[in-house]
Amino acid sequence: MKVLVVTNMYAARNPALPAQGVFVTEQVDALHALHGDPIDVFVIESWRGRLAYLKSLFSVTCLIRRHAYDVVHYHFGLSACSAPWVRLFSRAKVVITFHGSDVMGRGWMRRLSLAAARFAHACIGVSEPITDVVSGVSKRCSTIPCAVNEALFVPPKDRVESAPGPKIVVFPSSPDRPEKDYPLFREVVERLSASFGFDVEERHIDGLDRIGVRDLLARADCLVMTSRREGSPQAVKEAMAVNLPVIAVDVGDVRRLLDGVSHCAVIEGRDAAVLARATAQVLNDAQRSDGRRRLESLGYFSKAVAMQVDRVYRTALAGTGERRSKPHARTCVPTSPQPEHNPNRTRDETH
Template identity: 35%
Template sequence: MHVLTLTTNADAPFMNQQMSELERRGVSFTTLPISGEASDVTSRSPVDYLRTLPKVLTEAGNNYDLIHAHYGLTAPIALSQLRTPVVLSLWGSDVHGPTKPVSSACAPLCDDVIVMSEEMREELGRDCRVIPDGVDLEQFQPDSQERARERVGWDDTGDAYQVLFPYRPGRTVKNFPRAERVASAAERLLDRPIDLRVVHEVDHETVPDYMNAADALLLTSRSEGSPNSVKEAMACNLPVVATDVGDVRERLADVEPSYVGATDAELVEGLVDVLRREERSNGRDAAREVSIERTTDRILEVYERVSGTTVEPPREPATIE
């Protein structure tokens, strides 16, 4: 099976991990990113999307089995060609944010739509597939906190609690000022200081080290789909304190110690409790439900149904004895 991928972020680790797993199952990909650049303070302009349109129309003529459009704003471009079926994956902000009208208008025209949580499906207001991004349980697994702290350079922190905030502070939706407020308030209730560790733009291969080095992960987002940092923390048995966004409450339902709250006071209470307990969580057991192998199975079912093509897994090379 041959798939044309359209994306606003060709470097998204969760998308690339899923594609790599699909390639191991026999799917091949060509990726076309949207023209232009975006940052915390600037977005792509309509001109950037228009500049991408001719490339998509030309590339779509190369006998792909389907087009997988990632993020709602890529959907109009994917639908501009009329021959190849389109699968649309929505990431969260394209359902909860200002681009929702585009996603809502295009979703009924696509052959199938994938969202990351039941909350997103309800917000979109139509039937679609709920498939969270998968977590690689081989890459993300528990390790010695002492060794992990040596690897990330946190081995000289005294007795301070290490609380991980794994996002760029400038991303408004992640609400870093709230994380600072919660950490500061929690510190005043504890007999030890808190180091709020902002970790971003590091190699994805090193993220498990930060998860294992930390005492808790703090997520204060205003909205999410299915935050990968929560699932990655679970896979490393790192306790999570988070706002009630996306599928966080569902993921953490049976995870101890962890905490989901709505108000600052609830988040502070949860963070204090988690840190005082000084325990790793049982999150890895719950993370198996969203392993990358399971989510790939479900995406492959969508691909085969939409394209009418059955994927043949690659044959193992013959061995000569």
């Protein structure tokens, strides 16, 4: 099977945000490992300006006319602006993965993304709310969140449960991203000190490579998510993979992710006092969660998710098309050869 992936985010391509799109990169790696066929990748350098999308029309058209691709898989709705040309000039099946901000907001981005969905043989939403939106224009839509690298994100072997010193509480993004609501997180941290007497060391998942993220989550005491919107947040899933307790507002699919997971909580509303109280309970317990068990049961590890994406490809090629399916795994420059695997790639925890 010959596959072309077209994406506006790919690890280590955007100099300003080297973590951007690491989940796409890892999905490409997992698909390659699954069936061994090479996967070509075309990165739309959207950080250089919107003109990059127009340029991609010509570049992608040239690629599909030069190579007999079986599948063209777009990541992010705007990346699929060339989907009509793929349908016109090739026999390739069009698959589009929607990541959240492309269809969950309002305005021109949502309209263009949903217009592109009409040209897809199959669509994928990385969370159920995204799939709900896309299903309004495409009945062949599956929910398949981006996966967690289970070989990299493993629980610590020798962690002392009640280590002396400050409690490490992780903010799962950059404070500069307004949708992550850092002010609410900061208020929670301040209450942990003022109301509950904890000495807290605040850490951010920002500017770290993959090993750095893994090591931070492995030695932290809790992750607190205060985002205003999410799809299927990678930071929460990666915390679960290393059995780090998570306290989160009810956003994206975190309630489903954390259902039944020990030493974790999903909080209704955005009250800092309630969030601080739940976080204080976790810090007092000083126990790891069993989040990794939950991830495995959901089928969220790389190989399982790759198998679900591959199933979407093969169903599209067979011409049957899935109608609003919910597989057990709920899923993720100019042309260049498949990049060599690098475990130190940076990450982007958000969709």
